[in-house]
Amino acid sequence: MTPLLLLQNVTKSFPIHRNLFNIFSKSSHIRKVIDNISLEVGAGEVMVLAGESGSGKTTLAKLIMGSLTPDNGTIYFEGNDVQNLKKKKKFYSLIQMIHQDPYSSLNPYLKVKDIVMEPLKIHDKELSKEEKLEKVRIALRRTKLEPVDEFLDKYPTMLSGGQRQRVSIARAIVKIPKLIIADEPVSMLDISVRAEILSLLDDLRKSLNISFIYITHDLATSRFIGDKIGIMFAGNIVEYGDIDEVLHNPLHPYTWMLLDAVTFTSKESKFYKTHTGPNISALPSKGCKFYNRCKLSFDDCTHDIQQFHINKEHSVSCFYYKNIVTNADLN
Ligand SMILES: Nc1ncnc2c1ncn2[C@@H]1O[C@H](COP(=O)(O)OP(=O)(O)OP(=O)(O)O)[C@@H](O)[C@H]1O
Numbered sequence: 001m002t003p004l005l006l007l008q009n010v011t012k013s014f015p016i017h018r019n020l021f022n023i024f025s026k027s028s029h030i031r032k033v034i035d036n037i038s039l040e041v042g043a044g045e046v047m048v049l050a051g052e053s054g055s056g057k058t059t060l061a062k063l064i065m066g067s068l069t070p071d072n073g074t075i076y077f078e079g080n081d082v083q084n085l086k087k088k089k090k091f092y093s094l095i096q097m098i099h100q101d102p103y104s105s106l107n108p109y110l111k112v113k114d115i116v117m118e119p120l121k122i123h124d125k126e127l128s129k130e131e132k133l134e135k136v137r138i139a140l141r142r143t144k145l146e147p148v149d150e151f152l153d154k155y156p157t158m159l160s161g162g163q164r165q166r167v168s169i170a171r172a173i174v175k176i177p178k179l180i181i182a183d184e185p186v187s188m189l190d191i192s193v194r195a196e197i198l199s200l201l202d203d204l205r206k207s208l209n210i211s212f213i214y215i216t217h218d219l220a221t222s223r224f225i226g227d228k229i230g231i232m233f234a235g236n237i238v239e240y241g242d243i244d245e246v247l248h249n250p251l252h253p254y255t256w257m258l259l260d261a262v263t264f265t266s267k268e269s270k271f272y273k274t275h276t277g278p279n280i281s282a283l284p285s286k287g288c289k290f291y292n293r294c295k296l297s298f299d300d301c302t303h304d305i306q307q308f309h310i311n312k313e314h315s316v317s318c319f320y321y322k323n324i325v326t327n328a329d330l331n
């Protein structure tokens with residue numbers, strides 16, 4: 001069956017801005033921000049993308065939405081290349097995005113009903129004003145902004161952070177998209193409302209069969225919502241698979257580092273270097289980009305990285321596991 005979303009070997013580079021320090025540097029003036037990423041998301045499935053700041057999560061979201069174009073590789077949505085689909089206006093209603101900041105992502109001068117109606121004004125011009133308003137009411141009910149009549153004429157400044165994020169979600173679902181990319185949707189909210197918003201997203205996934213890409217720094221909450229997880233480091237997905245399998249049986253040293261951060265584990269790790277000596281974070285020029293920080297590294301790690309399939313639900317891009325899998329499993 002054709003997956004809803006399929007990425008094959010997607011790569012994207014950006015120019016490095018020249019400044020006083022690197023203007024005469026002979027090294028490359030472009031940087032691969034997304035480096036050979038392949039993944040698959042099925043209908044109604046939630047894929048978590050986790051990784052530290054700058055690992056390329058939002059850039060990947062923009063590539064999937066069609067607002068950036070890959071340098072190499074292809075992104076298929078329902079089996080069609082996004083580069084072709086984005087010529088049609090309809091494509092932009094099939095994927096919606098929920099942003100991190102519910103304060104800056106809503107126009108403060110528009111009423112809630114007009115914010116939520118925006119996608120209908122663009123894509124459903126044939127609907128009457130009453131029909132559009134009815135769809136807005138349904139979306140507000142689905143996001144539990146009730147009683148609906150009390151919210152229709154409010155402005156974002158009159159709402160709490162959690163309520164604003166519900167308005168963003170209502171706008172995202174008013175046309176019932178196939179995929180929602182939620183880019184750290186709860187990280188700026190009070191801890192007390194985070195669980196409510198996460199369970200709302202989970203309800204919507206179940207009731208409307210919407211797929212999600214859920215971007216987060218926070219592995220602790222990701223298990224609640226995710227089916228699959230991709231751990232991103234410096235533009236690569238270094239570990240990928242069923243979320244329970246990956247989080248119960250982490251393999252990549254970087255995944256260990258992220259998990260230890262959740263439990264505030266400060267003891268010396270067997271897998272990665274914890275001290276922050278000079279250049280420990282600098283990316284090596286070839287091979288595995290985690291090499292400088294890794295305690296398991298050996299000569300092979302300077303070769304081009306490879307993905308090893310540990311089992312049907314779990315793969316890792318780390319040469320340490322090379323001998324655990326048979327050659328037949330290599331791709
Ligand atoms: N338009 C651009 N031009 C140049 N560099 C860019 C551009 N967009 C992103 N980058 C760089 O690409 C890298 C990845 O950025 P991205 O925003 O995708 O990371 P992220 O994983 O979403 O981080 P965060 O968790 O902080 O949101 C960063 O180093 C960023 O500076």
Ligand SMILES: [Mg+2]
Pocket residue numbers: 057058059183
């Ligand atoms: Mg980001």
